[in-house]
Amino acid sequence: MFAHRLRAFGTLARVTAAAAIVAATFTGAATNADASTLTVNVSARANQRSTWQDAFDKFKKANPDIDLKVSYIDEEAYKVQISGWLATDPPDVVSWHDGERMAYYAQRGLLEDLSTDWAKNGWNDQYAAVKGASTWNGKQYAAPLGYDAYGFFYRKDLFEKAGIKSEPKTWNELIDACKKLKASGVQPIAVAARDSWTLAAWFDYLDLRINGNAFHQQLMAGQIPYTDARVKKVFTAWKSLMDNQCFMENALSYDVDSIGPVLVSGKAAMMLMGTFFSASFPANMKQDVGFFRFPVIDANVPMAEDGPVNVLLIPAKAKNKADARRLLAFMETPEINADLARGWGQLPSNNKAAAPEDPISKVGFQTLANTSGGIAQFYDRDMQKEMADEGMKAMQQFYSDPSQIDTLLARLETTRQRIYHK
Structure with missing residues (x-):
């Protein structure tokens, strides 16, 4: 009787283990299937892509539940194509420019209002110098990156x-x-x-x-x-x-x-x-x-x-705005803002980011910091x-x-x- 029960227990254990493996397999498949896809289009010259990619790799490591898909597009072609994306079937995040370039699409209802992100993430303080260029009609529509002197x-x-x-x-x-x-x-x-x-x-x-x-x-x-x-x-x-x-x-x-x-x-x-x-x-x-x-x-x-500012935007018709906001919050941290600026030879727009060490960037930084006549x-x-x-x-x-x-x-x-x- 004991031997019979032992054999029965062994059979049950094997069945249970097999069932657990099957369940885990399906659970894993479900987890992968449920992973959020986040699409990003970036305007970048060849010598800028590695800097972008380093930042995106850090985001993926910190957010393994997001399937990030980035498309790098030549700068001149990007300028021609962005209007079509925003009006029809856009990616979840696009790179672009501040000022009138951003406002042109904001006033046409093609961009997501990021004012709550500015308040929640501390950008009103950290990006105070470029807030005006990121604003249209009293609302913020852009997440600033580096800027050039x-x-x-x-x-x-x-x-x-x-x-x-x-x-x-x-x-x-x-x-x-x-x-x-x-x-x-x-x-x-x-x-x-x-x-x-x-x-x-x-x-x-x-x-x-x-x-x-x-x-x-x-x-x-x-x-x-x-x-x-x-x-x-x-x-x-x-x-x-x-x-x-x-x-x-x-x-x-x-x-x-x-x-x-x-x-x-x-x-x-x-x-x-x-x-x-x-x-x-x-x-x-x-x-x-x-x-x-x-x-x-x-x-x-x-x-x-x-002093033109480069930015990230979330299109109004983006499909995955929740994860798009997670990406923007990550890219706007002082550390990542400084890394991007350093890699591009630009100046960080986050006032808590480390000051540039490159001699050219230092001159540019001082030039803008001591400008009395305004910044276009x-x-x-x-x-x-x-x-x-x-x-x-x-x-x-x-x-x-x-x-x-x-x-x-x-x-x-x-x-x-x-x-x-x-």
């Missing part, structure tokens, strides 16, 4: 060879530096004009230095005619640099990805660009690269700067998209033929009147 990258060794004793601080000193570099056999300023937004940086700074930020913002808002004499003054100053042969030849053949080797090889000595561009220089030559603020043109005009987001981030696109197209045409200033400005004014109905 703009200025001139320059080759210290080429400056020394040309006999340039110090970084240009005034307009006349900039033109003098161009002449000396040209005489030494070096093209003074590299320009990636095939990417029209790089020309917009020139327009921004010339306008900010000549007319000031208040005028600039009115122009960006469509409140000032392009035929205004003050706008023509910007293009006239720009043309004077061309007349002094300050710019490289064939600039319209170069984009941002192909312009780096021009400076690395020493064919050109300067370039107006955001601090993110520091990642384009090999580690062994970074000691030869400096960075200086766009020079003063009119000493009576307060110095203003471009950037030409095509401060302006309605259609107007910005037409403006940048005109800048490329101007760069190709600077004798057509009046014709181009008249056409832009016709466009402004149509878009802004003024």
Whole structure:
């Protein structure tokens, strides 16, 4: 009897164990099937992807219950496609830009209101400096990442060879530096004009230095005619640099990805660009690269700067908003904000993040910290998209033929009147 019971118990134990294995298998399958999928689209150049991926890997490790799927898309293609995503079947999170770029979609009801996230996660304090750029109609729609300071990258060794004793601080000193570099056999300023937004940086700074930020913002808002004499003054100053042969030849053949080797090889000595561009220089030559603020043109005009902020957004039609908010909360922590900025050669927008250690970023940080005349987001981030696109197209045409200033400005004014109905 005992043996019979023992055999019966053994059989029962095996059946129970088998049942447990089957149950565990189904439970595991159910757990995997129930794992939340979170889709993210990111605009990134090739040298930025590893920094993004490091942050996403840390998020996945901290949130193993989320199946994170990230798509990396070339920056120019991304700009074309994002409107379609947001209006139809968007991913759960997208990278984008602050200011008018963000507001354009917020006012069309295509973005999730993140105001409660700002309050709950302490962003109102940590991101106070960029809260305004993340706000539309009193509500916050963006989660800030890094931001850039703009200025001139320059080759210290080429400056020394040309006999340039110090970084240009005034307009006349900039033109003098161009002449000396040209005489030494070096093209003074590299320009990636095939990417029209790089020309917009020139327009921004010339306008900010000549007319000031208040005028600039009115122009960006469509409140000032392009035929205004003050706008023509910007293009006239720009043309004077061309007349002094300050710019490289064939600039319209170069984009941002192909312009780096021009400076690395020493064919050109300067370039107006955001601090993110520091990642384009090999580690062994970074000691030869400096960075200086766009020079003063009119000493009576307060110095203003471009400081565009990159952000993450949750589309209004996103399917997994709960996990999207978890991702944003993670990416906005001081540690991750600092890691992203460091990897991109940018500045952290979180005021509790560690200060940048990179020499270029330090200069950019100090430039923005000591700016008394205001901080603009950037030409095509401060302006309605259609107007910005037409403006940048005109800048490329101007760069190709600077004798057509009046014709181009008249056409832009016709466009402004149509878009802004003024």
